[in-house]
Amino acid sequence: MKPRIFLTRELPPEAMKRLRDEVELEMNTEDRVLSKAEIIEGVKGRDALLCLLTDEIDADVMDANRDLKVIANYAVGFNNIDVAAATERGIPVTNTPGVLTDTTADTAFALIMAAARRIVEGDGLVRTGRWKGWGPLELLGLDIHGATLGLIGFGRIGRAVARRARGFDMKILYWNRTRLSESEERELGVTYAGFEEVLAHADFVSLNVAFNDETRHLIGTKELETMRGTSFLINTARGPVVDEKALVHALRQGGIAGAGLDVYEREPEIEPELLEMKNVVLLPHLGSATIATRTKMGMMAIDNLLAALRGEPIPNLVNKEVFASK
Numbered sequence: 627m628k629p630r631i632f633l634t635r636e637l638p639p640e641a642m643k644r645l646r647d648e649v650e651l652e653m654n655t656e657d658r659v660l661s662k663a664e665i666i667e668g669v670k671g672r673d674a675l676l677c678l679l680t681d682e683i684d685a686d687v688m689d690a691n692r693d694l695k696v697i698a699n700y701a702v703g704f705n706n707i708d709v710a711a712a713t714e715r716g717i718p719v720t721n722t723p724g725v726l727t728d729t730t731a732d733t734a735f736a737l738i739m740a741a742a743r744r745i746v747e748g749d750g751l752v753r754t755g756r757w758k759g760w761g762p763l764e765l766l767g768l769d770i771h772g773a774t775l776g777l778i779g780f781g782r783i784g785r786a787v788a789r790r791a792r793g794f795d796m797k798i799l800y801w802n803r804t805r806l807s808e809s810e811e812r813e814l815g816v817t818y819a820g821f822e823e824v825l826a827h828a829d830f831v832s833l834n835v836a837f838n839d840e841t842r843h844l845i846g847t848k849e850l851e852t853m854r855g856t857s858f859l860i861n862t863a864r865g866p867v868v869d870e871k872a873l874v875h876a877l878r879q880g881g882i883a884g885a886g887l888d889v890y891e892r893e894p895e896i897e898p899e900l901l902e903m904k905n906v907v908l909l910p911h912l913g914s915a916t917i918a919t920r921t922k923m924g925m926m927a928i929d930n931l932l933a934a935l936r937g938e939p940i941p942n943l944v945n946k947e948v949f950a951s952k
């Protein structure tokens with residue numbers, strides 16, 4: 627008998643084909659985020675839940691089906707799931723690390739370049755017929771090559787951003803909870819610095835931390851004040867890592883020069899003032915959005931889900947303690 631899965635939204639075609647072949651699928655066929663009540667209805671009678679970062683999966687969802695055997699998240703971040711509640715109930719939670727690292731780092735770099743070189747503004751100028759021809763003072767930006775990149779968080783994605791920055795001859799400072807060995811630092815061409823030091827010296831501060839209680843509002847008024855007036859803040863991590871109101875304030879006051887954002891504190895809502903600012907580039911949370919990467923994420927989520935259902939070792943288990951506690 628095929629396992630019964632509830633999927634909260636359609637995935638790329640290859641992943642869908644595999645699901646249709648290997649499981650008994652029930653899914654949301656509408657192109658929208660489900661309500662919690664709909665997810666609760668959906669998991670009833672199912673063996674597993676395949677969900678997205680836009681789905682809030684809490685104890686109410688888990689209690690709606692005491693036989694749920696695994697929650698497979700289609701994302702590397704899993705702050706949308708109450709992992710402690712899952713562990714208490716003996717439910718393994720999985721994520722999709724690794725496969726989206728380079729794609730997300732590409733997005734961070736695209737934001738650095740678009741913000742510093744005023745790409746979106748320039749495109750707007752041309753498109754709206756306001757461009758009058760080359761001008762010596764038109765849309766002057768900031769050099770990326772030779773500038774200092776400050777990485778806040780130095781996991782897989784932070785390191786991948788650093789690798790790109792080396793090609794642009796950037797000076798790279800990083801801050802992380804744990805420091806790398808000297809040989810690793812040398813190999814990557816990066817210098818460890820204190821949190822405030824990174825903020826104070828970087829021309830571009832890129833946020834690459836996981837979101838959790840410790841990183842909520844990691845960047846607020848004080849941190850934005852520490853940054854240089856000529857610097858840019860780049861966020862491809864999670865919105866609530868930044869106090870968005872404090873960011874608006876800093877941008878308005880000229881406390882920092884600009885920002886490149888892929889994520890927001892209350893998605894899909896955005897602080898309305900950001901929409902009016904020319905010095906910010908705003909993306910709709912598409913860090914991992916390529917066909918290849920979204921397909922790999924799908925395959926990985928399915929591998930995790932099937933392994934859990936078969937009682938095999940789970941490749942990307944978030945709550946390892948779930949087995950210790952049984």
Ligand code: GLV
Nearest residue numbers: 700701702703914
């Ligand atoms: C994307 O934001 C992810 O966590 O995969």
Ligand code: GLV
Nearest residue numbers: 702781782783784
């Ligand atoms: C994300 O998975 C990271 O470790 O940076």
